[in-house]
Amino acid sequence: MVIIEDASPYFIKFNYSGYDNVVSECLKFKSEFNKERFTHYRLPVMTATKILPWVPEHKKLDFNLSRFSLFISPPGIYYPAHRDGLSYKVGLNFAIQIENETCETHWYDNTEFDNYEIETRGGVTRDIINFKRENHIPKKTMIFKMGEAVIFNTDIYHDFDNTTSDKTRVILTLRSNYAPLWKFEDYKRILFPAIV
Ligand SMILES: [Fe+2]
Numbered sequence: 544m545v546i547i548e549d550a551s552p553y554f555i556k557f558n559y560s561g562y563d564n565v566v567s568e569c570l571k572f573k574s575e576f577n578k579e580r581f582t583h584y585r586l587p588v589m590t591a592t593k594i595l596p597w598v599p600e601h602k603k604l605d606f607n608l609s610r611f612s613l614f615i616s617p618p619g620i621y622y623p624a625h626r627d628g629l630s631y632k633v634g635l636n637f638a639i640q641i642e643n644e645t646c647e648t649h650w651y652d653n654t655e656f657d658n659y660e661i662e663t664r665g666g667v668t669r670d671i672i673n674f675k676r677e678n679h680i681p682k683k684t685m686i687f688k689m690g691e692a693v694i695f696n697t698d699i700y701h702d703f704d705n706t707t708s709d710k711t712r713v714i715l716t717l718r719s720n721y722a723p724l725w726k727f728e729d730y731k732r733i734l735f736p737a738i739v
Pocket of ligand 1: 627
């Protein structure tokens with residue numbers, strides 16, 4: 544386990560042995576990557592079960608095998624500020640197909656959104672209605688690259704911008720079974736006990 548960048552509490556990027564196997568398994572689904580819209584593609588449980596042993600600290604982090612999801616972002620996609628799910632606080636992500644360094648993820652200050660209305664789209668997200676990015680300055684920016692896994696704080700408002708890219712970007716994103724109870728700090732403590 545090698546930390547590439549510790550930007551707590553927003554993200555921690557790292558690499559570890561096993562990452563390459565995760566990528567190869569996901570690339571078997573390459574025929575699914577050609578989408579016109581942002582797509583949440585759930586891998587079959589059988590594939591998740593195969594990938595699981597290559598995920599660091601998978602026994603402690605207790606991942607949901609039904610929620611081994613590929614997030615597929617075609618060129619031109621901008622996803623406005625949101626927090627994931629109704630109560631997810633943290634995720635573990637893996638770069639699967641990223642062909643350039645143009646896609647930016649930004650985290651904002653949660654307190655700036657206290658008075659905004661939230662759209663949950665049936666309980667799958669917490670999107671800010673009428674988010675105007677020009678009115679907010681990101682607290683942290685991340686450019687995710689191949690060779691990287693990341694502890695991702697999904698409980699701080701974030702957006703991502705693939706609008707200047709001409710490539711489809713694919714990441715794998717995992718959630719724990721008891722997602723509402725797990726926080727960024729819990730993943731950090733379990734994955735990197737030496738730095739907490
Ligand atoms: Fe998100």
